[in-house]
Amino acid sequence: QLQLQESGPGLVKPSETLSLTCTVSGGSISSSSYYWGWIRQPPGKGLEWIGSIYYSGSTYYNPSLKSRVTISVDTSKNQFSLKLSSVTAADTAVYYCARIMTTETDVDYWGQGTLVTVSS
């Protein structure tokens, strides 16, 4: 059974960089059938796609966040990572990592999510 697990600091100071890693187990990240992505949800609000990466390293970002986002992949560790720079309180959210089918771009597996709070 595929599992995704987010890890990283739960508290980040304003203007600093948020860094999270997603570890994939029970399956290979090096599959041509999937993208691997990050989706966030501010408390009490809806879902926002942040960006996705293909195992080859090709990246795709939400235009509204593109200037601040970097997603990378480490196939040797079966992990992918998110960096979001210059964070503000508006970046406080539950961050999910996810597996995304390349066919219908549906998100078929999600991590449990990790709350990241931006506060001094």
Added chain:
Amino acid sequence: DIQMTQSPSSLSASVGDRVTITCRASQSISSYLNWYQQKPGKAPKLLIYAASSLQSGVPSRFSGSGSGTDFTLTISSLQPEDFATYYCQQSYSTPIFTFGPGTKVDIK
């Protein structure tokens, strides 16, 4: 950018009711539309992909329809475990995609 809207934003229903949620895209997205269910404190769960295909393991009381700009998610007979928030997601602009704002279904 493709914008997604959902209606209603919330609804109250009773166990056994037939429930319909509507999702509308700002431009035609063919059948590139997926539906998710999210319960409090949990990650979303894929219900329907490609507008009308039922994800493996999802009860058959859930169904999806539509194409172009207008889509519906129907729960034929609402069960206690179906009280949740439902999101649509367009995948026409793949690999870029956007979610609708959500529809909360609670107990009447």
